[in-house]
Amino acid sequence: MAAPDRIVIRGAAVASVDPVIGDLERADILVEHGAIAAVAPVSAETGVSSLTVDEGSAVVLDASEMIAIPGLVDTHRHTWQAQLRGILADGTIPDYLRGMRLQMAIRYRPEDMYVGNYAGALDALNCGVTSLVDYCHNILDPECAHGAVTGLLDAGIRGLYGHGMTPVTSNTWSESAGGREGVVDPAAFGPRAALAREIREQYFRDESQPLRFGIAPQELPIAPVAAVAAEFALARELGARMTMHANQLAVRQLFRDVEVLHEHGLLGPDLLLVHCSFNTPEEWELLRGTGTTVSVCAETEMQMGMGFPAIREATLHTPGPSLGIDCVSGDSGDLLSHARLVLQATRWRDDSAGYERLVAPQEMRWTTKDALSWITMNGAVAAGIEDQVGSLTPGKRADIVLLDMGGISQAGWNRRDPTGAVISQTNSGNVDTVLVDGRIVKRHGRLVHVDVESALARTRASHDHLYEEMDRHGGFIPQPPVDIPLYRERA
Structure with a gap:
């Protein structure tokens, strides 16, 4: 379904995340040729806006009981795991490493990689996520890479395909601190670099397309820093943004990933670090001024023992934190609820310093505007x-979400504070309409740009295949468990 030339969104409350436009109780939004052309407040006196459009030449969306927000931006998701939804609902990090990365990952066929990324991206769109940073660290062979990219492209989502450089079967996690020098193994690096070039050349020559090419370098605890540096050099040669896990564990020692990256001159505005829960104060200072950004994945971090979500530190030392779902194999894909969780947990963390002194907080440091920014503008940065999406700013691409506030669970919502209503009162179930680049992909609560029944059938088939393979090979975590040196009990 092609994008209509002109769309008019009538009467929406607006949480624009634009510092000039701000929040509006009621407004009309004009979309032309895939871009936001105007956001016009509706006059309280006349009940109309300054927007004059021949509605016969436009698709008109009645949003009188809705809130318009920018399309959400999820900055960290292992999208390929979509058909294993909930398999790690009670899982720890050792369970994830043993069960997902050392058992299930190697059972994936190219078809499963396609389905995971296709269904996972559709799930994201269904939840109002229009831009996604996909962290695809399960490239078993070239066909798996092609399947993963094609899945995202077919789903029609914006964002970044993060091509994983990790050799899948070597994810054993060393006991030594990250950043050991080592050497680059040409026999290992050469084919992976060649595949990255091939994928970029075949699918991403048009840099104006919504989905872009990125690189996900190996994690420092499992690779010599020389190998990681070579992957950074490859990414920068290709003009690709990078994303990588960093300092998400404190087991036996701190890995000091940020310190190692700094020492080797690898930090920069083209790098998105994920988690950083165990950054030292010195490492946070090293990030200051580099432009390096941080994605916080609170549900995973709080579930799996990966530290407290580092929103406060990232706010103080980086261009601003963003949020990522991480993996629906453990948690939900609902980014709106995720933002509310992080907001309340961060408020509690700051307030807890006064509890022992029986001192109640007197002001609200963290606001719903902060939370909405985490999943929109900060994510776009x-x-x-950020020059294309992240706010409802005229001139930006029309990635827009309409949240239905007409139900009994939203009755009495505060139209004077649309941002507060979005963060405190909504979830993915309120997502009525989604536009990506001016194209309507969801309307009246249903995806309309794909054959949903076909997607469901392929997802079920892939799910069943992977579970059958799991059962044939000893279950999710075969016994005795694979030894992971990092998690050996201390003598």
Whole structure:
């Protein structure tokens, strides 16, 4: 379904995340040729806006009981895991490493990589996420890479395909601190670099397309820093943004990933780090001024023992934190609820310092505007697309979400504070309409740009295949468990 030339959104409350436009109780939005052309407040006296459009030449969307927000931006998701939804609902990090990365990952066929990324991206769109930083660290062979990219492209989502450089079967996690020098193994690096070039050349020559090419370098605890530096050099040669896990564990020692990256001159505005829960104060200072961004994935971090979500530190030392779902194999894909969780947890963290002194907080340091920014404008900055999306600003691409506030669970909502209503009162179930680049992909609560039944059938088939393979090979975590040196009990 092609994008209509002109769309008029009538009567929406607006949480624009634009510092000039701000929040509006009621407004009309004009979309032309895939871009936001105007956001016009509706006069309280006349009940109309200054927007004059021949509605016969436009698609008109009645949003009188809705809130319009920018399309959400998820800055960290292992999208390929979509058909294993919830398999790690009670999982720890050792469970994830043993069960997902050392058992299930190697059972994936190219078809499964396609389905995971296709269904995962559709899930994101269904939840109002129009831009996604995909962290695809399960490239078993070239066909798997092609399947993963094609899945995202077919789903029609904006964002970054993060081509994983990690050799899948070597994810054993060393006991030594990250950043050991080592050497680059040409026999290993050469084919992976060649595949990255091939994928970029085949699918991403048009740099204006919504989906862009990125690189996900190996994690420092499992690779010599020389190998990681070579992957950074490859990414920068190709003009690709990078994303990588950093300092998400404190087991036996701190890895000091940020310190190692700094020592080797690898930090920069083209790098999105994920988690950073165990950054030292010195490492946070090293990030200051480099433009390096941080994605916080609170549900995973709080579930799996990966530290407290580092929103406060990232706010103080980086261009601003963003949020990522991480993996629906453990948690939900609902980014609106995720933002509310992080907001309340961060408020609690700051307030807890006064509890022992029986001192109640007197002001609200963290606001719903902060939370909405985490999943819109900050996310766009982290993905390198802030000039295109992240706010409802005329001239930007029309990635727009309409949240239905007409139900009994939203009755009495505060139209004078649309941002507060979005963060405190909504979830993915309120997502009525989604536009990506001016193209309507969801309307009246249903995806309309794809054959949903076909997507469901392929997802079920892939799910069943992977579970059958799991059962044939000893279950999710075969016994005895694979030894992971990092998690050996201390003598």
